[in-house]
Amino acid sequence: MNTDELIVQLAGDVRPVRRLPAPGRRMLTWLAVALPVVALVIMLNGLRPDLVLRLNQPRFVIELLAALATGLTAGWAAFASTVPGAGGNRLALPLLPASVWLAALGEGCWREWLAFGDHLGHHAWHPQCMPEIAATSVIPIIALVVMARRGAALNPSVTAALAALAAASLSAAGMALYHPIDASVAVLIWQFGTVALLSALAGVMGRRLFA
Amino acid sequence: MPTCFGMDDKDSTRWAVMMAAAQDGDGATYGRLLAELVPVVRRMAAKRWRPANGLEDVVQDALLSLHQVRHTYDPTRPFLPWLAAIVDHRAMDAARRHYRRDAREVLVEQVPETFLPVDTNTQRDDAEALHRAVANLPANQRQAVELLKLRELSLVEASAVSGQSVSALKVAMHRALKGLKGLMEP
Numbered sequence: 001m002n003t004d005e006l007i008v009q010l011a012g013d014v015r016p017v018r019r020l021p022a023p024g025r026r027m028l029t030w031l032a033v034a035l036p037v038v039a040l041v042i043m044l045n046g047l048r049p050d051l052v053l054r055l056n057q058p059r060f061v062i063e064l065l066a067a068l069a070t071g072l073t074a075g076w077a078a079f080a081s082t083v084p085g086a087g088g089n090r091l092a093l094p095l096l097p098a099s100v101w102l103a104a105l106g107e108g109c110w111r112e113w114l115a116f117g118d119h120l121g122h123h124a125w126h127p128q129c130m131p132e133i134a135a136t137s138v139i140p141i142i143a144l145v146v147m148a149r150r151g152a153a154l155n156p157s158v159t160a161a162l163a164a165l166a167a168a169s170l171s172a173a174g175m176a177l178y179h180p181i182d183a184s185v186a187v188l189i190w191q192f193g194t195v196a197l198l199s200a201l202a203g204v205m206g207r208r209l210f211a
Numbered sequence: 212m213p214t215c216f217g218m219d220d221k222d223s224t225r226w227a228v229m230m231a232a233a234q235d236g237d238g239a240t241y242g243r244l245l246a247e248l249v250p251v252v253r254r255m256a257a258k259r260w261r262p263a264n265g266l267e268d269v270v271q272d273a274l275l276s277l278h279q280v281r282h283t284y285d286p287t288r289p290f291l292p293w294l295a296a297i298v299d300h301r302a303m304d305a306a307r308r309h310y311r312r313d314a315r316e317v318l319v320e321q322v323p324e325t326f327l328p329v330d331t332n333t334q335r336d337d338a339e340a341l342h343r344a345v346a347n348l349p350a351n352q353r354q355a356v357e358l359l360k361l362r363e364l365s366l367v368e369a370s371a372v373s374g375q376s377v378s379a380l381k382v383a384m385h386r387a388l389k390g391l392k393g394l395m396e397p
Contacts, residue, residue, distance in 0.1 A: 001366055001377075003249055006271050009367050010278045011242030017234050017282035083283050084300070085292035152280035154300040211374075 020151055023079035023086065030075055030147055034140035034167060038174035041136045045178040063104045063187070064176050069097035070195075071169035078144055078162035082151025091158065094165060105192055108184025126181055129190035133171045134198060140167035141202070145209050157206035164202030168195040222247075223291050231286035245274060252298050259302035262309055268378040273301040275370055275377065305378065322359075322384055344391050352387035355380050 020026075054060040074094040080087040144163040153159040172191045181187055202209070226244060233241035249270065256269045276297050284293050345356055358369035359380065366377045375383065 001271075003267060003271055003274070004246075006274060006367055007242055007245045007249075009365070010245060010274065011238045013278075014233060014236060014238045014241045016236035019234060019285070020283045022285065083285070083293075084280065084296035085294075086285075086288070152276075152283050152297075154296060 020083065023076055023083065026079040026147055027072070027075045030079075030140070030144050030166075031072075033143040034075075034170055037139045038136060038170050041132075041171075042174050042178050048178050048180040050180060051177060059104055059108055059184075060176070063101060063108075064173055066097045066101035066104060067169050067173035067176065070094050070101055071166050071173060073097060074162045074166035074169060075144065078148055078159055078166055079151065081155060081159045081162060082148050082153050084152055084154055091162070094162065094169075098165075098169075102188075102192065105184050105188040109188055112183060112185055124183060124185045124189055126183075126186040126190045129175065129179065129181070129186075130194045130197075132179070133168055133175060133191060133194045136171035136174065137164070137167040137198060140170060141198075149210060153206075153210040155206075156210035157203045160206035160209045161199045161203035165195065165199040168198045171195075223289060226294075227286055227290040230281070230284050230290060234281060234284065234286075245277075248274075248277075248294065251294070255295055255298040256302045259299060259306055261306070265305070265309065265378065268376075269302050269305045272305060272376040272378065273298045275367065276301050279371070301376075305376070308379065319381075319385060322388065341391070345387075348387055348390055351375060351379070352383045352390065355383035356387050356391075359384055 021029075048054070073096070077087065077091045077093055081091055141164055144166060145160070148159055148163060172195050175191060176187075181191075226248070229240050229244040233244060252273050253266065253270050256266060256273060260266050260269050277294065280297065284290070345353055348356065354373050354375070355369070358364045358372060359366070362369075364372065366380055369375075369380055370377050373380070
């Protein structure tokens with residue numbers, strides 16, 4: 001078949017289509033699904049008893065807001081990555097709040113290292129965070145992937161990684177409100193680490209998720 | 212003022228309007244748009260596609276992709292970056308496939324009609340043997356046989372149904388026939 005024949009076929013086959021909404025609008029729709037899930041998990045666990053005290057600590061607030069911002073920007077970027085030509089360098093936007101989050105955790109780890117030295121490891125063991133974040137992220141990830149499939153994921157690994165980053169970061173932000181972990185090293189390993197791991201795994205599975 | 216693909220800004224704006232009309236189902240405008248885009252798509256694809264042959268297949272794959280994802284275009288945004296992203300993706304995809312596999316393949320335009328050297332294969336045993344042989348093919352080759360030979364779809368229709376590109380379907384069909392010939396021969 002030559003190109004002219006192809007054009008005749010395509011033009012003869014054209015039907016009205018429903019335009020894809022802008023990435024920001026799709027993200028808001030996704031948040032309408034994701035945030036209630038996180039809120040439900042917080043409600044089931046109950047707010048941490050020292051929340052008011054922690055909200056007066058600048059580093060806790062910075063970490064919380066950075067996790068939230070990572071989730072929101074990653075959600076936007078995931079949807080933008082399904083519009084050809086729309087994302088570009090802006091797909092790296094979530095790296096900014098993620099870097100702030102990591103830096104805040106790093107600063108906390110440094111202080112704890114100075115305070116506890118070799119005994120820091122005793123404060124670092126909180127493996128239950130990993131399955132909790134993963135479980136809380138399932139519905140938001142599925143929702144985002146289902147919505148993103150309506151677009152054109154030209155780079156499925158990037159889209160999948162951003163989707164997981166968005167969902168897991170929101171879950172981690174929610175966990176900060178109910179899970180009374182004080183040690184930054186534990187948050188770094190078991191919460192931030194879980195977010196990074198889920199994003200990497202989703203990236204590897206990207207082609208299958210968006211086949 | 213020329214854009215980075217040598218086209219005028221007015222062309223880009225006009226194509227954006229034509230694309231919006233195509234999204235609303237205007238087939239005539241869509242056909243004119245695609246015809247105008249062919250040389251642009253060819254230029255874009257040539258930047259990524261180095262082999263001597265196969266550029267037109269890449270152009271056709273890009274047009275097919277544009278058709279499949281036309282709902283993702285936002286008429287309030289520039290048209291050329293959207294088009295360029297699609298063409299770039301298709302061209303890079305084709306180039307990867309070519310260097311992984313196609314460099315040793317010879318594509319044929321005319322697919323042979325018969326599977327066996329004998330003239331007739333209408334006996335029930337032959338039909339069952341053929342059915343088993345097709346079932347043993349790899350999934351993409353089996354799909355190519357089912358769509359192109361059993362359902363008698365065109366390459367374009369089969370590409371739209373299967374998600375495989377036109378060139379991938381041709382390769383799969385060629386390999387399926389080679390494989391079936393090997394399986395069916397005594």
